[in-house]
Amino acid sequence: MTAPERHRSKVVEFFRIDAPGNHRLFARGALSPAVAILAVMIFTLAGLVIDGGRQLGARSRAVGYAQEAARVGAAAIQLNVAEAKIDTAKAAVAISGFCAQVRTNDPAVTSCGPTTLTDKEVDIKVDISNKTTFLGLIGKTALKASGTGQAHAEQGVEKNADSPTIPPIVVNSTTDGPGAPITTAQPPTIDLPCPTWTVGSPTPTWTLSPFPFPPTCSPNVTPTPDPSGTPPTGTPPTDTPSGPSSPPSG
Numbered sequence: 001m002t003a004p005e006r007h008r009s010k011v012v013e014f015f016r017i018d019a020p021g022n023h024r025l026f027a028r029g030a031l032s033p034a035v036a037i038l039a040v041m042i043f044t045l046a047g048l049v050i051d052g053g054r055q056l057g058a059r060s061r062a063v064g065y066a067q068e069a070a071r072v073g074a075a076a077i078q079l080n081v082a083e084a085k086i087d088t089a090k091a092a093v094a095i096s097g098f099c100a101q102v103r104t105n106d107p108a109v110t111s112c113g114p115t116t117l118t119d120k121e122v123d124i125k126v127d128i129s130n131k132t133t134f135l136g137l138i139g140k141t142a143l144k145a146s147g148t149g150q151a152h153a154e155q156g157v158e159k160n161a162d163s164p165t166i167p168p169i170v171v172n173s174t175t176d177g178p179g180a181p182i183t184t185a186q187p188p189t190i191d192l193p194c195p196t197w198t199v200g201s202p203t204p205t206w207t208l209s210p211f212p213f214p215p216t217c218s219p220n221v222t223p224t225p226d227p228s229g230t231p232p233t234g235t236p237p238t239d240t241p242s243g244p245s246s247p248p249s250g
Contacts, residue, residue, distance in 0.1 A: 040137075047134030055143050058108065058130040062147030065102050065112060066124040072098045073114065073122035074151035084153040085119040092117060095124065102126075121152035198223050 076090035099112035116123035194217035
């Protein structure tokens with residue numbers, strides 16, 4: 001066996017676990033500390049993700065409770081005053097009742113109450129104790145989440161000139177559309193031609209039924225005299241004496 005072959009054989013024997021000389025190097029239980037450290041790291045990471053998410057949710061709840069409690073306190077306004085002010089006595093009672101209801105619904109709330117209560121503003125602070133799951137393995141059994149809320153009395157209109165000006169409302173009525181007045185239908189105006197007839201003749205028979213005879217129609221043809229002396233048609237004949245009348249003879 002050459003020298004390179006003997007060197008290669010020793011390297012392979014060094015990495016063989018069943019080799020007689022390697023029993024001490026890879027003794028039973030030598031990897032246990034590494035596994036324990038890795039497990040602690042995994043549980044710590046899980047605690048940061050899961051318990052951290054719960055902590056963010058608890059803080060969001062605390063802020064919501066505090067803001068609602070501040071609104072409840074600011075809603076207690078003094079009456080019969082020219083300026084909007086908070087009634088501190090009524091506000092304290094309202095906030096106390098709201099916080100009691102919050103503690104009943106959410107047992108994790110450890111503190112709820114005003115930090116500032118004046119006739120101008122209300123400040124509320126809420127604390128929540130959030131129990132941990134994975135962080136308890138390293139001794140952190142609970143996390144504290146806090147939230148604050150603020151509300152104040154707002155003066156809407158301080159004087160008459162501050163009130164908004166509302167333009168007048170004008171309704172233009174139309175003859176069509178909903179709400180239009182109902183009128184009686186009128187027949188259309190029909191321009192009918194008058195019949196042609198001579199002055200002195202009787203009124204001709206109207207044939208354009210059912211249209212009425214135009215009341216403005218009148219005889220529109222003037223009779224022309226006959227050269228033979230015959231009276232015109234439609235004119236009653238008249239006897240004109242040619243001389244003095246003589247009594248009849250017996």
